[in-house]
Amino acid sequence: MKKASIIIDKEFIVSQLDERIYGSFIEHLGRAVYEGIYQPGQKTADDQGLRQDVIDLVRELNVPIVRYPGGNFVSGFHWEDSVGPKEERPAKVDLAWSVIESNQFGLNEFTDWAKKANTNVMMAVNLGTRGPEDAKNVLEYCNFAGGTYYSDLRKKHGYEAPHDIKLWCLGNEMDGPWQMGHKTAAEYGRIAAETGRMMKMLDPSIELVACGSSNLEMPTFAQWEATVLDECYDQVDYLSLHQYYQNADHNTPEFLASSVGMDQFISSVVSICDYVQAKKRGKKKINLSFDEWNVWYHSIEPDKKLEKWVQAPHQLEDVYNFEDALLIGSLLITLLRHSDRVKIACLAQLVNVIAPIMTSDTGAWRQTIFYPFFHASNYARGTVLHTLVKSPVYDSRYGDAPYLDSVLVMNEEEETLTLLAVNKSLDEDMEVSCDLRQFAGYQIVEHIVMSHDDMNAVNTEADPDQVKPVVGGISRIEDGKLTAVLGKHSWNVIRMKK
Numbered sequence: 001m002k003k004a005s006i007i008i009d010k011e012f013i014v015s016q017l018d019e020r021i022y023g024s025f026i027e028h029l030g031r032a033v034y035e036g037i038y039q040p041g042q043k044t045a046d047d048q049g050l051r052q053d054v055i056d057l058v059r060e061l062n063v064p065i066v067r068y069p070g071g072n073f074v075s076g077f078h079w080e081d082s083v084g085p086k087e088e089r090p091a092k093v094d095l096a097w098s099v100i101e102s103n104q105f106g107l108n109e110f111t112d113w114a115k116k117a118n119t120n121v122m123m124a125v126n127l128g129t130r131g132p133e134d135a136k137n138v139l140e141y142c143n144f145a146g147g148t149y150y151s152d153l154r155k156k157h158g159y160e161a162p163h164d165i166k167l168w169c170l171g172n173e174m175d176g177p178w179q180m181g182h183k184t185a186a187e188y189g190r191i192a193a194e195t196g197r198m199m200k201m202l203d204p205s206i207e208l209v210a211c212g213s214s215n216l217e218m219p220t221f222a223q224w225e226a227t228v229l230d231e232c233y234d235q236v237d238y239l240s241l242h243q244y245y246q247n248a249d250h251n252t253p254e255f256l257a258s259s260v261g262m263d264q265f266i267s268s269v270v271s272i273c274d275y276v277q278a279k280k281r282g283k284k285k286i287n288l289s290f291d292e293w294n295v296w297y298h299s300i301e302p303d304k305k306l307e308k309w310v311q312a313p314h315q316l317e318d319v320y321n322f323e324d325a326l327l328i329g330s331l332l333i334t335l336l337r338h339s340d341r342v343k344i345a346c347l348a349q350l351v352n353v354i355a356p357i358m359t360s361d362t363g364a365w366r367q368t369i370f371y372p373f374f375h376a377s378n379y380a381r382g383t384v385l386h387t388l389v390k391s392p393v394y395d396s397r398y399g400d401a402p403y404l405d406s407v408l409v410m411n412e413e414e415e416t417l418t419l420l421a422v423n424k425s426l427d428e429d430m431e432v433s434c435d436l437r438q439f440a441g442y443q444i445v446e447h448i449v450m451s452h453d454d455m456n457a458v459n460t461e462a463d464p465d466q467v468k469p470v471v472g473g474i475s476r477i478e479d480g481k482l483t484a485v486l487g488k489h490s491w492n493v494i495r496m497k498k
């Protein structure tokens with residue numbers, strides 16, 4: 001049995017958690033919108049065509065913010081096409097995903113859906129084929145009270161009150177050659193600065209996210225971040241990170257070590273933000289919005305065979321297995337450990353497209369990755385403590401990878417403690433201890449465990465409960481010391497309460 005220990009002190013605080021770290025993402029892509037959240041006539045759909053079965057699962061996940069409408073899609077998006085009477089909305093080609101977009105679901109419907117799903121909108125503007133003027137117009141449509149062309153247009157469309165959207169992305173992955181209207185860092189930085197300036201002139205209460213690199217492998221990574229921020233430091237509040245992880249070569253230990261990669265990625269981007277702040281003698285800290293993260297690789301080969309120029313194809317429909325869920329748990333832990341700077345994060349995406357929730361015409365079900373997200377989002381809210389993990393390690397492409405990933409979140413109001421932990425060892429259980437004498441009177445409420453003998457086990461509509469958590473892990477608190485046994489390759493949630 002492996003042994004590890006965790007050291008915490010209730011005064012050693014990483015952050016008061018910004019709940020937006022549990023955000024997600026809906027793009028006009030594949031069946032995320034059509035047949036995902038919107039399917040008129042489906043048996044659970046309401047009078048707006050919004051699927052209640054999906055809304056129920058999104059509410060269960062407790063997602064405080066959802067990014068919309070892209071993604072790559074936004075770089076060619078004409079938002080005006082998506083509002084007003086449906087019969088007048090044009091169908092258009094979407095070059096990002098080689099499909100046809102009917103525009104039967106749009107901006108206003110998404111704000112209605114967000115209310116029903118108990119979430120908020122994080123809106124992206126098109127800085128690919130469009131620019132500052134259009135971004136100002138959509139903001140005016142959404143947030144201006146009335147008496148102007150665009151705000152009155154919103155009212156004419158049936159939305160008297162402003163949507164009051166507080167968080168806006170200045171484009172998407174603008175460094176990517178696949179992106180419509182992609183740019184050099186200097187070009188994008190200038191446009192982001194001018195767009196941000198105009199948007200904040202109109203509504204100073206909003207916050208803005210500038211595009212960082214599309215992923216860590218981009219050849220311009222780091223220089224891109226520094227140049228972009230140099231241009232738009234004064235206008236923006238956050239810099240974005242995107243990263244998808246894969247196990248295409250079936251090397252599970254390496255795959256599970258990806259959380260070390262995420263950890264290093266975040267630290268690098270924090271350094272760049274602080275470098276630009278120092279260079280500018282700035283007061284403002286630029287925080288991070290990790291607004292696309294997930295596992296994505298299962299669907300890449302099958303998607304190459306998809307027919308083009310159809311509507312809502314089965315695109316990016318990764319069927320997640322047990323080891324994917326284990327990594328999602330580790331990635332969540334990593335994000336929380338960096339919550340002093342990562343204020344926003346979006347699991348990409350939410351429904352059908354690389355998503356925790358899947359649908360068919362007849363039902364909706366939870367993929368394996370649903371569960372770690374559900375546990376963290378529902379139980380790990382409050383104050384994140386510095387969690388010193390002393391664990392045996394293994395060698396990986398990122399350097400030493402600890403077998404144990406863990407973080408402890410304290411909620412003083414509710415007098416709860418939640419320990420999230422992944423044992424990455426494929427063949428050994430692990431005994432973990434933690435001195436909790438500062439938390440006198442705390443008892444274990446439950447120790448939830450998710451594991452499976454088959455790392456490739458999946459949940460499907462026919463068999464939706466192949467991989468799911470159970471209560472019954474081995475843990476106890478005695479004389480102020482927590483001792484837990486984490487089974488080999490397992491996700492653990494130890495919930496404690498005074």
Ligand code: AHR
Binds near residue numbers: 071172292
């Ligand atoms: O989430 C799928 C796609 O991944 C997004 O559209 C894009 O931003 C990223 O490359």
